[in-house]
Amino acid sequence: MKKLILDVDTGTDDAVAVMLAxxxxxxxxVGVTTVNGNAEVQxxxxxxxxxxxxxxxSTIPVFEGLAKPFARPDFPVPRRKDDLTDKIHGKYLDLPPATSRKQEAGAVEFLIETYRDATDPITLVPVAPLSNIAAAITLHPKLVEMIPHLVIMGGGHLHGNVTPSAEFNIWADPEAANVVFSAGFERITLVPLDATHKALVTRDDCAAFRALGTPAGDATATVVEHRIGVHDKIQRMEIAHSAPVHDALCVAHLIQPDVITTEPHPVAIETQGALTxxxxxxxxxxxxxxxRLVNVAFDADARSFVDLMLNTFGQKHG
Incomplete structure (x- = not known):
């Protein structure tokens, strides 16, 4: 069994990633850490x-992390009225209010203590702005040697989604991303928009999720149908009535590595360009x-991705 920690800014696609993990x-x-991003951290x-x-x-612990970017004081910046991030996530997911509670310890403290005490490998999967990760390795630089594998959802080569040049997670805290990518981690897998836009989930897939008759199937259908509705209005995908579910693709890769196809390339983060x-x-x-090489995903198998989620969410979990 593969251990992992998810770092999220939940969000509709983060929700599916959490369920799959x-x-x-x-x-x-092992735990979930949260950070400012799709909405304020709370x-x-x-x-x-x-x-x-x-x-x-509910027994999986949740640790709240940074409420602001690692270095930049001006985020969130004013956005256009048609901004996709606000519309596709909103503040609250359309799910019942939580009855469980977050942990008293903060996310950065949890990351440092967990990796310092770990006896088994724990993959770290940040699918949000990298503020928590940058803070943790700044406070405890030896974490770079303790984290065996980072699987990051972020960035884009041919695609941007918050500006013509940038994907949201990296744009939201570029200094943090720069710290992480230049830290010297032995193994990083980057899952950018180039791959997630190849792993689209359709309205027909949502009907199949709902037909499972499980809480996870219903919840996935609810959040992905919302994503599709927004994408249809603002950022129509190549396949009609579909949307990417970015973050869940990172988790799917841990289960079925060939759900994405990667190539090794150097990756750097632009922190200063007025347009970039x-x-x-x-x-x-x-x-x-x-x-330094990063395993970058440029392609994904949409059918395998959806089938993996259907098989997982269709099981009766005790």
Missing amino acids: ALHPDLDL YCTENTLRVLDVIGR VGRTVIDVRRRGTDA
Whole structure:
């Protein structure tokens, strides 16, 4: 059984990632940390607790993290009236209010103590702005040697979704992302928009999730149908009535590695460009001098991704 920690800003796609990590029998979700991102951190924490309550996994601990970016004081910046992030997530998920409670310890403290005391490998899966991770490794630099594998949802090579150049998670805290990508981790897998836009979930898939008759199936249908409705209005996908469920693809990769296809490339983060702040500079032609390689996903198998979630969410979990 593979141990992992999820770092989230729950959110609709984070919700599906949490359910997949919590329910798949091959995974042991050690804990969930939350961070400012899709909404203010207190909403992200409440939404995470709601998801775990709905699927009967309230015993998985949730630790609230940074309420602001690692270094930048001006986030969130004013957004356009048609901003996708606000519309696709909102403040609260359409799930019953949580009855469970967050842990007293903070996310950064939990990360440091958990990895310092770990006797088994624990994969870290940040699918949100990287503020918590940057803070943790700044306070305890040896974490870089203790974390065996980072699987990050973020960035884009051909795609941006909050600006023409940048994906939201990296744009929301580019200094934190720069700290993480330049820290010297032995193994990083990056799952950018290039891959998640290949793993689209359709309205027909949502009907199949709802037909499972399980709490996870119903919850997945609810949040993904909402995503599809917003994408249809603001950012229509190549397949009609579909949407990416970005964060869950990272968890799926831990279960079924070939659900994505990766290539090794250097990756750097732009922190200063007026037009390109938050861009992940993926050096596919090796024009830079950075020799550190990141496993970057440019493709994904949508059918395998959906089938994996259907199989997992269709099980009767005790």
